[in-house]
Amino acid sequence: MLERYLTAASSYAHSIDHLFILIAVLVGFWLLVAEAVLFWLIFKYRAQEGRPSRHITGDEKELHRWITIPHMLVILCDIAIIIPAIIVWYNIKQAMPPAEQTVRVYAQQWAWSFQSPGPDGVFDTADDVRTVGELHVTVNTTYHFELMSRDVVHSFAVPAFRLKQDALPGRTIIGWFRPNRVGTYDIQCTQMCGLGHALMAGRVIVETPQDHAAWLLHGANPTMAETRTPSVSPDASSTRSGGLRASLEAFNVKADPTPVAEVRR
């Protein structure tokens, strides 16, 4: 159902989408029943001449049953929801399938930058591939990501992958994804991070191994991200221009997550 609204492009996207449908069916049922009973009672017991209200305490066994039984059923529904939910969570956030590739994702005010180890498979060597704003990956490959923030709390989200993970300064957070559809997908920052929060857009470009190899040969390192220019310029008082500044700094990217710019206190 979620696919109607947004493409599913990763191996675990469907598990979230199916969980969503399960919950929708169960809670949808309760919502409809509760609303129907509510409206029916309003209609049935509207004030009528000659029919006074009854004195009911709610302790009456045959009436309280109408509370207790739905109560039990709600508990059963909660169990039917929580177990698949934990399984889905476990498979995405706890269990990590072995990595075929690893990428580093850096969040900062206000751009995304990425680093992959290159052909030698080792980070921080001369052949590392560094990009700003665009993450190139091959389809049907399991990636681990190491997520870091250089300044404030950001959040790395790729809605088409159903991926979301906050990035915290001072920590490296590990996650994984396996793209299963070729295409270009948005990266959004989903934790308020200041003026440029809505401007730090990025893209994940999922390509076939051949296209990826061709890109590595010709188009990679250093890459200036082709971000769309914002249609409204940021506050005149701001001297940062988001992606451009970050791009320039990308040339000086270091592997550790210490702040690139000196932050005045």
Add this chain to the structure above:
Amino acid sequence: MSATAKPIANTRSATGIPTARLITWWVIASEIVIFGGLLAVYLMHRLGHPEWGLAAAHTNTLAGAFNTFVLLTSSLCAVLAHKAADAHDGPRAAKLLRLTSLGGLIFLTIKGFEWTRDIHEGFVISSGGFWSYYYTLAGLHGLHVLAGMVIMLIVAADAAKNRELQRVECIGLYWHFVDIVWIFLFPLLYIAR
């Protein structure tokens, strides 16, 4: 003090506990959550940062110990003040409350000297993890000592005229709480290495 009578709401007691004492306990309860929260956070961090013990070694344990003695003595005065109030001896209760307050003043004065020395040695609130918590915890406590002193003097002014004697017990309760917080702070900030 206005001339209007207290509302009936103030004089009733469906629970059997006098209203003034009841509200004092609730105030203390809310303060326990505040200090408890701050202390719990400090403890967690302290356990995670054994190296803070090195910083903690620079606290003036002698000043802290003497201040503990001062506060405990002042709490004794507060208990005696309560006893006097129970015996309807307002002037004596007032005298003892003022002595308690004096204890608070001595406490704050010693702390003033202590912090002056710490700052001269370069240990300020921004000097790192331990010192940030030290000044915040002790500072918040100190503010409560000061507030307690002010209220205590107001209560004493009334008590001297044999008015509102039930408040002597209440401010005493509050003072004991401030004392107990210090009993927790002293070992955690001064003694633990």
Add this chain to the structure above:
Amino acid sequence: MSSQAEHAGSVHVEPGFFKKYCWSTDHKMIAMQYLFTGMAMAVIGGFLAYVFRMQLGFPNHNVPGFGIVTPGRYNAVVTMHGSIMIFWVAMPVLVAAFGNFLIPLMIGCDDMAFPRINRLSFQIFLLSSIVILGSFLVKGGAFGGAWTAYPPLSASGAYNLTPAGAVLWLLAVALEFVAFLLGGINFTVTVMNSRAPGMKMFDIPIVIWMIVLASLVFMASVGPLIAGAVMLLFDQTLSTGFYDPARGGDPLLWQHLFWFFGHPEVYVVLLPAMGIVAEILAVFSRKKLFGYKSMLYSTWAVGILSFVVWAHHQFVAGIDPRMANVFSVTTLLISIPVAEMVFLYIATLYGGSIRLDTPMLWALGFLAEFLIGGVTGIFLGASGTDIYLHDTYFLIAHFHYTFVPIAIISVFAAIYFWYPKMFGRMLNETLGKIHFWGTVIPFNVIFIPLFITGLAGDQRRVYSYAQFAEQSKPALQHLRTTSTIALLVMLSFQLFFIVNFFWSMRHGKLAGKNPWRSTTLEWTVPSPPPHGNFAELPTVYRGPYEYGLPGRDDDYWPQDAPH
């Protein structure tokens, strides 16, 4: 102490304007102060919503009455909308205004136990309102780091670019906390001690229970955040590093302290709202509340459970993923007593004689809308789906389907219900009904499209989706624009309320003591009640919901009637 021996108040000298309106210790006047301040702040909060929805519905156009919504101003506007609505509208109106007005009247005494502390609480609250509004005027403007104020963004002006606004925001929130601590303690002591003779624990009206329980939940949850706020203030102003990882601090610490309070806080506002609805349901269906004790036990369960669900706001925040499972379980658990309470309310209608006067329309509207809010919470409490839905417009729609019933619908229910008692006159029914439908129908048209845009990937706190190809589809923009237009409609219909409210004060039909024929004590005194409330303090003989008893002349039996 027998009621004959108690006489409320002494000979009463009419106070001057200042003493009566600005320096009063009378709980009813303090209630009005909170109510009017809250309503004024609601106008500001609503204006802020207008501004950001105009930007989202008609991107990058000049917003009439505001100007161009730049990214920085957008962030400040959404931050302040959330902060003001929760701390300066929902809390003062639901807890402080109605708590102050109703408690002494409904438990049968003449004022709060500590009227001067009551006055002080309002003054501290007023100061906090001035500080938060003042923050709009400082250099850099109002704080723009979201109402959740996560550090390091909130701790450093270099990051948030609103350094003065950030400090003032924090001070305003801290002052507001102190005001409500004092107020809540006063309420609790008054209800514990000052009840009329004969009013036992289970004879207390549900709304009073709810306000006290809300105050207790507030008190137990806000302490750690006050500590955390002091630490954030020091990070902002004294270069400490409590939340700075480069200095050994931890940004996650703030999140835990904030949400440990933040989640119980939603129940702090939910409980009074449900209490209000309970009172109205009983009166307008002429029915005893179904399962009074079950209601209380469920409420206690909700109150306690509310302390162990907080990290469901932090599933993807970088907490240990194993913790997420624990909090997902507890979050779904809390849905059980809440569902129970809703079932009990619906069951109260059974066997009733329902009159759909305006207060009842609002109360029923609360139930119908809150149900949607409640069930959509399940998607977010289930950790698996929350990975996708966290911080999207699905979340925003969910919490507005809970907050709008709480802070708007139930508040209007309360105002329409107790206005006769407060001002001595009836509100106009026709205007009331127009106001009701003109609020509730557009409300749904605002937020149902936002569920959809959220599912489609619209994230919150984003001033423009122009950067995102997947969010730039015309169909999505249609939904956003529809939502905005519905908001404009809803805001326009509030005029019916404003006109009704002020016009009826002078020209409404005289109300008399008990226009709704209710059993509770506030309806036994004149409307509006005099200073001291009761000429003769009442004695209570029964519970608060004795309606529909067979064999009696009237279908209601007041609490204070001996026979």
